[in-house]
Amino acid sequence: MTTPDDYPAIRMYIAGTWCEGGAGATVPVVNPATEEVLGHVPLATTADLDRAAEAAAAGFALWRDTPIAERTAILHHAADLLVSRADRVGRTMTREQGKPLREAVGEAGRVAGALRWDADDARRAYGRVIPTESGTLLSVRRQPIGPVAAFTPWNFPAGSPMRKIAAALSAGCSLVIKASEETPGTAVELVRCFEDAGLPAGVLNLVFGEPAEVSAHLIAHPATRLIAFTGSVPVGKLLAAAAGAEMKPSLMELGGHAPVIVCADADPVTAARRAAAAKFANAGQVCTSPSRFLVHESIVEEFTEEFVRAAEAVVVGDGLDQGVTMGPLANERRLSAMEALTADAVAKGAKIRTGGERLDRAGYFFAPTVLTDVAEDAALMSDEPFGPLAPIVAFRELDEALRIANSLPYGLAAYGFTRSAATAERLTREFEAGILSLNHCGGSTHEAPSGGVKSSGYGREGGPEGLDAYLVTKRVSHLLTD
Structure with missing residues (x-):
């Protein structure tokens, strides 16, 4: 058995810096197998969320213009770090979520594979050139949509966040991710892998907070261009409605039966x-x-x-x-x-x-x-x-x-x-x-898409389809001149 000393200190990660919440408010993280308090997770204020969204906007301007080979190298490095730390990540996951250690370590390894898949698949996010009349170049470009606001649950503390992080970063987007307050340690460990791999400040930001307040603020923030959510059907409907009111696209992976x-x-x-x-x-x-x-x-x-x-x-x-x-x-x-x-x-x-x-x-x-x-x-x-x-x-x-x-x-x-x-x-x-x-x-x-129909959501995660939500399709008609 381990002791609370093995559990990571929980902080938010904004603009490349680990920090507490602006108001100093926290909630306890409880081990569901023992009911012991493992630590405390900081809660973001609206000012913290604004800083995170603004950092993501600045990070996007840098990351989208980073050559694909450099982006891929950083993401592969993060995946390598995650594999090397899988035992530590798995132990943190088991302590805060409860699943058997073998399952937790396996989850950490699997998400490293998903990150590698998305990083490589982004190199194949091709556009096309369309034959048309002489003197005109007609093409289709696929470009990153922009800063993403992502929200993930507690049941797969590595798997759910990484699906969003891997797809967004591979496509060239930045993001602010609100991971679960019940399983924050795993999210901290994931973000550390990207930090240590050399991901530029602002490209990936991690926050915690009161879920309804955080989602409402980030969805409405002018910097946010896409909403990505995994969770229950009722909450998904609320977030999709909020995104629709802002005319922002959303990716919804919701519950089933x-x-x-x-x-x-x-x-x-x-x-x-x-x-x-x-x-x-x-x-x-x-x-x-x-x-x-x-x-x-x-x-x-x-x-x-x-x-x-x-x-x-x-x-x-x-x-x-x-x-x-x-x-x-x-x-x-x-x-x-x-x-x-x-x-x-x-x-x-x-x-x-x-x-x-x-x-x-x-x-x-x-x-x-x-x-x-x-x-x-x-x-x-x-x-x-x-x-x-x-x-x-x-x-x-x-x-x-x-x-x-x-x-x-x-x-x-x-x-x-x-x-x-x-x-x-x-x-x-x-x-x-x-x-x-x-x-x-x-x-x-990670090689094939996952997602639902009816009230179980829309959009797909995994496979070549997994990058679609994070890319916009742009038609370019270029009249050639001397």
Whole structure:
């Protein structure tokens, strides 16, 4: 076990300088596994936010004109530093977010790969020359949009910020990022990698503060040209509306309630093992987490038995302890939400096959939970649990399963299990989701885009599409003269 001495000092980073908030206000950072206070995070004033936005404007003027080879070299250096510091970053992440250390160290390594991908892909953000009449040169240019205001949550303290940072900096933008006040240490460690790699002052700025006040101020600030947000649907709608009122584009990666359809021809044991592994990763606190399990009636009991075995094999505890495979939830609010969703489902006829309660120990621990016979009108079937709850529902016809799967306003991720190529193609056509995995529950990858449809947001992160929001397309018609 580590001590609070291992936790980094939390500061904001504005115009190349680490600083406290102007008013001296702070809030505590709590270890969700022990409830100990790790440190305190400074809260920005409006003056601090103005300084950050103005620094980003100055940084953009410098960074956009930095040759692509120099930009790429700095970003690759930052990625190398992050890899070399992955153990330290992972330990900080586990202490403030709770996930098992192995997952945290792996997250740090993955985001370094995402940074490298975006840095290299920016070299291929080509424009084009269009044939036209003699004496005229018609071209299309792709240029960075400008300073970005980015807002990220606590569940992936390295992954969510890096998606914004990597894409923005690779495209030639600057940014002000407000990372979560619950997991600030990881964000500090990321920014240090860029600072130590030689990123010019002002190009990347890190702030913390009261979320509604920070977002309102940065969205309205004249320097801001793009809003990038990962978080809940309700908050995303508020931020998108605020951006729309300022006629500023936004990138919204919002929540979901991912359905899993397990068809009659699927192997129920394999499907259950893969689905359970994904369900309990990060204690279910994943926007793409499989969270509604629709299983054909002919195999539902076999699937359920294997799922329960997998749930009961999960080792719950402090993510820094050896052998732990699932850490705590983020805070007391999440525990209360799990209890309420479970109680509502049981009141409407659901059966608890395992789990169903918080664990009697310090920290915010909830048992991996499997429920069967869950009514369609139970809150668990319509409200994203964002925790280790797995409702299993039997279906008879695929039409019925697809109706239930697509009945919600969300459309982020979906999963299907089948041995039939024809059925797989039907699931591909008819699932209303921006991300689909068949016969596995794979996570995001930096080589391919991620994003939602319907109320789960718009725009894409990752892959060649990941730079689109950070670039503007300019048509240039040049009449050639002597």
